[in-house]
Amino acid sequence: MADIPATPADGNVSVIVVDTIADPTAPTVTELTDPTVVDISCYLTSDGYTPSLDEQVIADERLCSTQIFEQPGRFTRSLDTIYIDNTNAPNEATDNAAKDTLVPGSTHFLVTRRGIKFDTAYAADQKVVVTPIKCGQYNELTPEANSVLKTAQKQFITGPTVEGTVVAAP
Numbered sequence: 169m170a171d172i173p174a175t176p177a178d179g180n181v182s183v184i185v186v187d188t189i190a191d192p193t194a195p196t197v198t199e200l201t202d203p204t205v206v207d208i209s210c211y212l213t214s215d216g217y218t219p220s221l222d223e224q225v226i227a228d229e230r231l232c233s234t235q236i237f238e239q240p241g242r243f244t245r246s247l248d249t250i251y252i253d254n255t256n257a258p259n260e261a262t263d264n265a266a267k268d269t270l271v272p273g274s275t276h277f278l279v280t281r282r283g284i285k286f287d288t289a290y291a292a293d294q295k296v297v298v299t300p301i302k303c304g305q306y307n308e309l310t311p312e313a314n315s316v317l318k319t320a321q322k323q324f325i326t327g328p329t330v331e332g333t334v335v336a337a338p
Contacts, residue, residue, distance in 0.1 A: 175283045182209050182286040183217055185269050186277045192298040192330045198337040200279060200290040208251065209286045211266035213318060216250035217280070219299075219329075245325050247278070247299060253308065253319040270303045270321055277301070278323065292336040300327040 185206040189195045199205075224241035251266040269276070280297045281290070290296075304322035311317060 177282075179286055180283055181217070182207070182279075182281040182284070182288075182290075183212060184208065184279045186279055189277050189279075189298060191332075192277065192300070192328075193332045194335045195279065195296065195298060195332055196335055196337050197290055197292060200296075200334060206265050206269045208266045208269065211251040213250045213252070216318075218248045218250075220246045220248075222246070245299075245329050247301065247323040247325060248320065249323055250309065250318050250320045253317045255317075257317075267306070267319055270323070272303050272305050272321075275300070275302050275326065290334055292334055294334045296332050296334060297329060298332050299323075299325055299329040302326050 184200065185208055186195070186199060186202070187204055188202075189199050221243060223243040226239040226241040228237040228239050230237070249266075249270070251270075253267050254260050254264040255267065257263075278299045278301055280299070281294055282297075284294065301323040304324055307320040309318045309320055
């Protein structure tokens with residue numbers, strides 16, 4: 169077998185919260201670097217960004233065949249998040265951006281970039297996934313020994329999740 173390289177996931181995923189994107193298939197560098205953008209990459213736990221896809225099957229039965237064929241049916245994308253929660257901690261005012269931004273009922277775009285060090289600046293030609301969301305309720309997770317305080321939250325996907333390419337500011 170050929171030696172195929174693999175990109176490590178650790179440290180190479182960026183997740184930012186953006187309030188406005190004119191064209192999700194072509195977000196601009198300006199939109200992704202606006203002062204209102206919140207980088208939640210370091211708040212999310214290692215298992216705290218969990219997109220999923222449930223794709224239904226249409227049975228395609230034919231009189232002339234003993235085999236049942238399939239066609240793709242409707243699909244549902246889901247997204248659950250788990251992040252560090254510093255509520256009531258001495259650093260709450262400065263280090264609780266995920267919880268402060270993902271307020272239940274608020275709407276945003278989550279922009280995810282994979283394969284590039286998380287703190288590398290967004291630039292033209294980078295590939296991203298843009299997901300429009302409406303934030304669900306906070307769910308404080310049970311405290312565990314040798315752990316940190318965490319909150320789980322469902323992010324309701326309110327429109328198409330698209331793969332986009334970052335473009336230079338117009």
